[in-house]
Amino acid sequence: MADTAGHERFFPYDEPYPNQRGAMDRIANSLARGQDVLMEGAPGTGKTLSALVPALAHARDEDRTVVITTNVHQQMRQFVEDARAIAREEPIQAVVFKGKASMCHLDVGYEECRSLKETTRSLVEAERDRKELAERSDALLDDVRAGEEEAAEARTAVVDELEGLEEEIEELEAANVCEHYRANLTRNTDEFREWLFEDVRTPEEIYAYADERGLCGYELLKEGMEGIDLVVCNYHHLLDPSIREHFFRWLDRDPSEVITVFDEAHNIESAAREHATRTLSARTLEGALAELDDADDSRAESARNVIEAFLTGLERAVDDALGFGEREQVGEEWHDLDIANDDRRDDLTLGFLDAYEGDGIDAEIDLALQLGEAIDEAHEEAYRRGETTTRKESSTLQAAGFVADWMGKGTDSGRHPMAAVRRDRGTDEVYGRAELYTAIPREVTEGLFDEVAASVLMSATLRPFDVLSDVLGLESPATLAYGLEYPEERRRTYAVEGPALFASDRDDPKTQATVAETLAGVVGVTPGNTLVFFPSYAEAERYHDRLSLSDTYLDEAGTPTEALRQRFVDADGAALFTSLWGTLGEGVSFDGDDARTVVVVGVPYPNLSARLEAVQDAYDREYGDRTSDAGWRYAVEIPTIRKTRQALGRVIRSPEDFGVRVLLDKRYTRAARDMGKYGVRDSFPPEERDELIDVAPEKLQFAMLNFYADLDAYDGDPPTP
Structure with a gap:
């Protein structure tokens, strides 16, 4: 077993968070055994470094490469910051890799790019051959003048070859070529590699560097990845089998020489389906x-x-x-x-x-x-010869x-x-x-996890681990779970004994009145902003329009969210209404007053569709012998609770932070345990379930008011309920 004592040399900060050192030790030991790891950790508990530090140490000891991947843009930026921090303490060679489409200077498709490269390479090789033949011809001419009899015949053959080569070059020059890639092949690019590893460069920085010099940054990056320590990329490069094969070849690594680290790993299931x-x-x-x-x-x-x-x-x-x-x-x-x-x-x-x-x-x-x-x-030949402008x-x-x-x-x-x-x-x-x-994503993922040296899958919402292992095809992984280690007295999680918001009941006037009054009370006593998640955008719009609040924001389907998020966090005492199935429910930070209270209205099951029914049926067939009602549990209930837990994690992001999480639906309360599979309280992990405080709708705002007042959270006197 490899020595794990020295992995903390890759830790870039003064002291690990609570549990972080223990997590690093356990992951280091698991990687040394070649064992996969499932790690769940609450938001803000340092999961990335807990995985990355021991993975880099193991890769350094065993001559392997770490590939860390996510499908969330904000997490990609965080990986870059962490990698830069590590590089300042312990020298590593790291790259951030994006697909060709985001780095191409000509904006052409994959097949066009491949054709351009082949033609350009043929042209450059032909020009090199021409230069060598011309030099040979000149040397033979000197021999002819010196009276060597065999030189004349040899030179004639060389001249004939040169003439043929000139015709080939003329045809290639008339074809479609990439001047950026041609510059890569004809100029000394050693300076690029030196520049690349002076820091952890982003794809945008590489594009700008190459564009300024007339080079192809994407191809230079691919050539600079051989045997490096760390690659940051998105899911696409690992979950697509054909792309993965090329990707590992660019790394000059066999799969058994790669450690993969998946962030937001609860998303692998749906991403794998898309790729298959x-x-x-x-x-x-x-x-x-x-x-x-x-x-x-x-x-x-x-x-x-x-x-x-x-x-x-x-x-x-x-x-x-x-x-x-x-x-x-x-x-x-x-x-x-x-x-x-x-x-x-x-x-x-x-x-x-x-x-x-x-x-x-x-x-x-x-x-x-x-x-x-x-x-x-x-088609390929026509494009290569320049007979068509697109491939x-x-x-x-x-x-x-x-x-x-x-x-x-x-x-x-x-x-x-x-x-x-x-x-x-x-x-x-x-x-x-x-x-x-x-319907079953393990057809994509099982092969990946079997062929690499080991994998670490991390998220704030991976449990239940046995279900994730089944769905993704992981064999006996090590499992780690770390709850929110921040002071418990600085947070409250309420399960509101309001109506059970089944889809068939959402139009009921009494139900709407109860929900609206409860939400108005929540927003009114929150010292900061309130995030409100609904089962759909339509429900978000319904209550946004119904509540007469002074400062509200509505997230709508198909619209960019970053500008909306920024306006919201810049406000004070505002409320943002959105769908839990949108983009603001995970991978987005709301720190401090940006969001003091988060509310999940209803149990946001996905819409029943032929697609979802197909997944349920497939899981029933595949896992029905292991657990009853496997289709419902694996395909509907667990993904829904994971989404809910992700939304709750938008608040309380640091030890100094404080806030309230609200689950507005009686199916979250103890009283719902007699509702069969529709009572979801027991679907939460034990320590989160233990924190749930059942409260009546009319008493919620008083409970919140007392909590925030005890923390002296209000500027001036507390609001009047």
């Missing part, structure tokens, strides 16, 4: 058919048989799934349609099989794939690949066939797409 899910729109199918019209190839008829029938099946399935008047209500966002059947294949597949009139689906799919690859190679991708290849997956994997456990529709803004036409939805 595939879609194909009717527009791509139509593009493939148009492409086949221009294809002078014997395989085109077979490809058309498959693609045309699949398009027909999609159109029929969409038409059948749309209810009366539903088509007219379709907007520009994708609207899900359920096409699955309990006792037979889905409606799209049935429509496809009914429309298909070829000589054999599997054989013709293979021919369509072959033709699609040939067309794609032709087209073969719609036939995309369509055939999707149909192959749909027919081959559509009945796999954990896969769920779906369709969706949206309205074309330009033509006003409603068109569909097929989606092979992945």
Whole structure:
């Protein structure tokens, strides 16, 4: 076992937080055993350094690289600050990596970039060969003049080769090349690597450095990552298997030489689903058919048989799934349609099989794939030679690949066939797409966690650990849980014995009156700002409009939140109304008076949908032998409570901080334990459950008033309830 005593040399501050030293020791020991770690820690308790410090020490001892990743932008910035602090104490080589799209100087897509690089590299290599041949020709000419008989024949061969090379260079110069990447290949870039590791550089800094010098910062960064200590990146680089393979190659590391650290790890489940899910729109199918019209190839008829029938099946399935008047209500966002059947294949597949009139689906799919690859190679060559200004991708290849997956994997456990529709803004036409939805994320994550040396997954809301291990495919991880270590007398958490806000009861006038009066009282006695989370944006808007408060802010779906957040925190005594499923419920700090009180109104279950039902069904099949009602618990209850706990964590962010958390729904109280699965109090971890204080709606503001007054939180006299 590696020596773990020296890992604190990577700790950049004077003293660890309470429990931080113990967490670092336990993680160090787990990494030495090659054991994964699940760590839950309350907000502001130093989880990042608890994981990063022992991981860097282990990587230094074992010649490995640490990859720390998040899907929250604010956390990415925090990682950079922590890495810079570490580098000031213990020399490390660290980079912050973003995808090509955010660092490209030409703003081209992945395939265009790949083609540009290949052409540019060929041009530079040809120019180098030309220079070498020219030097050889000059040397042979000297030999000819010196009377060497064999030199003349050799020089003739070299001159012939030079002439051929000149023609090749002329063609390449007329093609599409990237001058930034060309500069990388033709200039001395040693200075970049020195500059890169003088500090922890952000992608924005690298872009500016390279742009000023006419270089490609993205490619320079990739070349500078070999064998480094630390990489900061987003989930995308680890959860997408094909990208991960390239990423580890840029690191010059086998997976077994990589330690991964996932922040906000409660989000891995949904992120993994997104990476494993595939879609194909009717527009791509139509593009493939148009492409086949221009294809002078014997395989085109077979490809058309498959693609045309699949398009027909999609159109029929969409038409059948749309209810009366539903088509007219379709907007520009994708609207899900359920096409699955309990006792037979889905409606799209049935429509496809009914429309298909070829000589054999599997054989013709293979021919369509072959033709699609040939067309794609032709597009590549045309772009490389400069015959087109953009690098087209073969719609036939995309369509055939999707149909192959749909027919081959559509009945796999954990896969769920779906369709969706949206309205074309330009033509006003409603068109569909097929989606092979992945309900069980371990299909993506299990391979990753198996192949790397070890992983640390951290969040303020990971428990129950056994469920997370099941869902992600982790084998016997070490588990650590640290509650809020700040003084308990500086916080209160109230479970309000108000109405149970089931969706069917939310329109009840008495219910609305109780909720509105309770919220008005909360805001009125809070010495600072109040954050209020609702199950949906519609409910947030309802109570924002209903309460006649002097300073309120409404977060609306699809609108940027940072400017709104800044206006809110700059205010005093304001209230912000938002959805718990929005972007302000996690990964965003509200310190001190920025948010003294946080309220979660209702139990914010996600909307019941075909997608969620598919996850429930998959979990019931996969884990039903381990626990009763696995689908509901794994897919609905636990994610909802995690979201609720994340929202509660927006207040009390430091030992000096204080505040109140309110759960406004009787399903959080002791009285709801007779409500079966709808009583959620027991879903909270024990120490958080023990802090819940049941209170009647009309007494809440008095309890809060006494709490804040005891802390001398008011400027002047306390407010009058």
